Amino acid sequence: MDSATPPILKVEGMSVDIKVPAGMLHAVNRIDFSVNPGETFCIVGESGCGKTMTSLALMRLLPRSAKLTADKLEFDGHDLLNMSEARMAELRGDRLGMIFQDPMTSLNPVYTIGDQLEEVYLRHRKSTRKEARARAEFMLERVGIMSPALRLRQYPHQLSGGLRQRVMIAMTLMCEPRLVIADEPTTALDVTVQVQILQLLARLQKEFGMAIILITHNLGIVARMADHLAVMYAGKIVETGSAVDVFTRPQHPYTQGLLRCMPTHDHGAQVSRLGSIPGIVPSLIGEQHGCGFRNRCEFARDICASGEIELRTPQGASAYRCVLSPDERPARVVEAAQ
Amino acid sequence: MNVQPAMSAAVAAQESPALEISGVGRSFHVGAGFLRKGKTLRAVDDVNLTVRRGEVLGIVGESGSGKTTLSRMMLGLMKPTDGSIRMDGQDIRTISRSDLSRKVQPIFQDPYSSLNPRKTIGQIISLPLETHGNGTPAERRAAVEQMMLQVGLPPRLIHSYPSQLSGGQRQRVAIARALMIRPEILICDEPTSALDVSVQAQILNLLKDLRETFNLTYIFITHDLGILEYIADRVAVMYMGRVVEEAPARQLMRNPRHPYAHALLGSMLTPDPTLDLPDLHLGRGFPDPLNPPTGCSFHPRCPKAMPECSNLAPKPLRNDNGMVECHLYREGNPQ
Structure with missing residues (x-):
């Protein structure tokens, strides 16, 4: 104040x-x-x-x-x-980012983690797919997810609740x-x-x-x-x-x-x-x-x-x-x- | 309102504990399909617990630790695949459904889905009496009103429907219904986790009062140790289907022994603005229940894991006060 x-x-x-x-x-x-x-x-x-x-x-x-x-x-x-x-x-x-209560319902079950993270960056930063993928990998690493390249290819249901919430946080922070x-x-x-x-x-x-x-x-x-x-x-x-x-x-x-x-x-x-x-x-x-x-x-x-x-x-x-x-x-x- | 248990059971009840769980396990076969072999998931594994009459046993653990499966077995809603559960010294497999329901009653987590929306509060609370053929309609109605007062529900709500009640009031209805046939044991599965803090405190105080009034034994299942500190006499900590530590509530709060119990205690966030978030030093390797880790199932997350933890399952170490199952504690090396 x-x-x-x-x-x-x-x-x-x-x-x-x-x-x-x-x-x-x-x-x-x-x-x-x-x-x-x-x-x-x-x-x-x-x-x-x-x-x-x-x-x-x-x-x-x-x-x-x-x-x-x-x-x-x-x-x-x-x-x-x-x-x-x-x-x-x-x-x-x-x-302006938002993190919701339930990471199960706020991630799209039919897209991979990678698709969903990259979409945010592609949309707001007019970047190439390659840049977006690199950014997604970097963010997953920042939120403490091991082997991010592998996780990017997975679907939300393959992750535990805690991991899903980390993915949500990574997605929110994609554009800082x-x-x-x-x-x-x-x-x-x-x-x-x-x-x-x-x-x-x-x-x-x-x-x-x-x-x-x-x-x-x-x-x-x-x-x-x-x-x-x-x-x-x-x-x-x-x-x-x-x-x-x-x-x-x-x-x-x-x-x-x-x-x-x-x-x-x-x-x-x-x-x-x-x-x-x-x-x-x-x-x-x-x-x-x-x-x-x-x-x-x-x-x-x-x-x-x-x-x-x-x-x-x-x-x-x-x-x-x-x-x-x-x-x-x-x-x-x-x-x-x- | 007189419940008449079999005489032999009453004699046995004098000296035996209210509830005795020995070597109880429950496996599920999952994932089986056409030309595909399923896997076995051990939801509950070799659980041994004894609950004395009038005691409150708290069971704490995270989602998937098997606490709800265990409670369903205690209610007779599911049969154990191993071991036995004895109530008043009698194996519950030999107790008939209606006799069992006179001894043990549940209170579930969600007072929104556990009450029939098309029945009035009066009908919901008196149903156990009707099912067991207790009393005349007039007696039942008087008993319902009496019970509503005891759980803090205004009797004018007797003709209301669940949808017209608040969450706290609905949970009071569930408690009243469970108490109508005067059971000895109440199994409360997360009874307050759907409620707001101010209402949660009302319900916990009520449960504490009712325990005295009706001389009840509680099995209190929760993921919140703070609640157990308030209400439980003893606490059993579950992790991946096993009880890893059991101790008097005070002792567990003061001096948790198992590293997982330690982490649970560290996760309690007291409203103290001068404190930071605690550092739990826990690994994030979440075990897959279908492929449980070898050795101690907590070792991938344990800050104190030693080489033997990954290949040798720890043996339970018991004393008069409880039990701990961890390689840090073994015979001759109690601390």
């Missing part, structure tokens, strides 16, 4: 509304954030909070029934909001994008492989200097990967700041609750009970008023139900949307988990 270089991505007042039979579903509700060049920005939240819709909106890959609006949507000096579909297609896969959006890139993988893939992403980020937007529900991943992060709930960003601030001094009751739900690893110290957040997420269909978290919040009061909850930006802590500051909330059960 304090760096002089302009952000690579600037999002202001972005909303995604989806028409459903029951009315209008406000999946993403006027969110603002910006991502600095070369940093990792995490968007964390539970299912239905709007994090995937946010990533699809940034790539302009929303379903037809969804409507994207924003005050500003600027990537690397380009206005994403009003860009033509043709220009957008040029940007995707070149300056400035920004990579990774939506739950390790959720489908085993825990040991997950760590290896995250390490790979962090290493490649240093090597190629790209910014990453990492979308996940896993707070452990966020803590280890993020420079800055945004916590989403019911289509809104309820808290945002640096990883250290959010994890050491969470301000919003939802963030605090989420952190209490994590089984902490205390080397065998038996925890008798996990903290949990009662209730379920509200419906996002129809006009949204007040704080989306109020029906699950232990501190909720009448004022939470109306108007727009202002963003508070305290000194030396993360920004959050709550009518009460942590000091104003009644001090009860806050550390009950211990």
Whole structure:
């Protein structure tokens, strides 16, 4: 936030509304954030909070029934909001990359790994087939795949889940994008492989200097990967700041609750009970008023139900949307988990 | 609601463990076709586990490690090709289907596909009672409402359909259904991995409470050691069909012995922003289950592999506290 270089991505007042039979579903509700060049920005939240819709909106890959609006949507000096579909297609896969959750369904089963990697390069770099093949081999090697020449001739089904995700990452990096959006890139993988893939992403980020937007529900991943992060709930960003601030001094009751739900690893110290957040997420269909978290919040009061909850930006802590500051909330059960 | 097990079984139940798995293996023949000989895949290989009454045994391992195959055998849905599974001292092959279902019930991973979408919540929860012919319709209805309260479902949902419920509520329905005929053992196969963190914590707390209320024994299958630290008494770590380490949960968390258990523990990402990603020092050579590596099946990925690991299978080393199967640990050289 304090760096002089302009952000690579600037999002202001972005909303995604989806028409459903029951009315209008406000999946993403006027969110603002910006991502600095070369940093990792995490968007964390539970299912239905709007994090995937946010990533699809940034790539302009929303379903037809969804409507994207924003005050500003600027990537690397380009206005994403009003860009033509043709220009957008040029940007995707070149300056703007995306890694999806499930590497099985996002690779084409009837083409070889080589065909799919080379296509990206041929399309954006007007290169020869030979150059593209050499580039593909180089990228496979960079993502830690042994004997790349052999792998290029294989089909996706011949690779394990971890290898497929490495191929996806190699494909995304073929043209050295400035920004990579990774939506739950390790959720489908085993825990040991997950760590290896995250390490790979962090290493490649240093090597190629790209910014990453990492979308996940896993707070452990966020803590280890993020420079800055945004916590989403019911289509809104309820808290945002640096990883250290959010994890050491969470301000919003939802963030605090989420952190209490994590089984902490205390080397065998038996925890008798996990903290949990009662209730379920509200419906996002129809006009949204007040704080989306109020029906699950232990501190909720009448004022939470109306108007727009202002963003508070305290000194030396993360920004959050709550009518009460942590000091104003009644001090009860806050550390009950211990 | 009275379950009446056979008297002989009740006597045997006094001293025998709730569940005894000895030398259990399961092979599948895959890839066989016209003029083509198939191969044998050993999904579960020589597993020995004992679960005491009221204990929570966690089974952890990655996909393909055989944990789900093992759970299907414990439920009697699949027959072991080797070894035997005894419940209350009785071989489950000699227990009838309906008697077995009174002893052991499953809770599956996906509460979206494991509930019949065309039945109401009341019908789903009372079905086990109807199947076993327990009680009159009025008694069954009262029992359903009582159980719904115990698992934290508002009884007004009794006429709702699964599609009208959230993921956490559906998992509560699955738990209620499993408990209706008061089984002794619940086999929970990744019961929370389809749920959000905040809801996962609700369900884990519920399972912990129900264990006390109904005096249950759990087999808890997961890939997440963090959950087991919270809920399990003992943990068995599976790798490629074999149990490679078994120990009290606390001990395993504090001092894992097998290098794979070590890596699993290292993969737990605690929400600490001052820490970097852990370095697991694991190789990436993923073994093909159809052509398992010779010797110890973990050696292609093991950071501590020694020459003998690639040609000699390690022998299990047992003590009062558990078991480890690794060349680093052998008789007379316990550490």
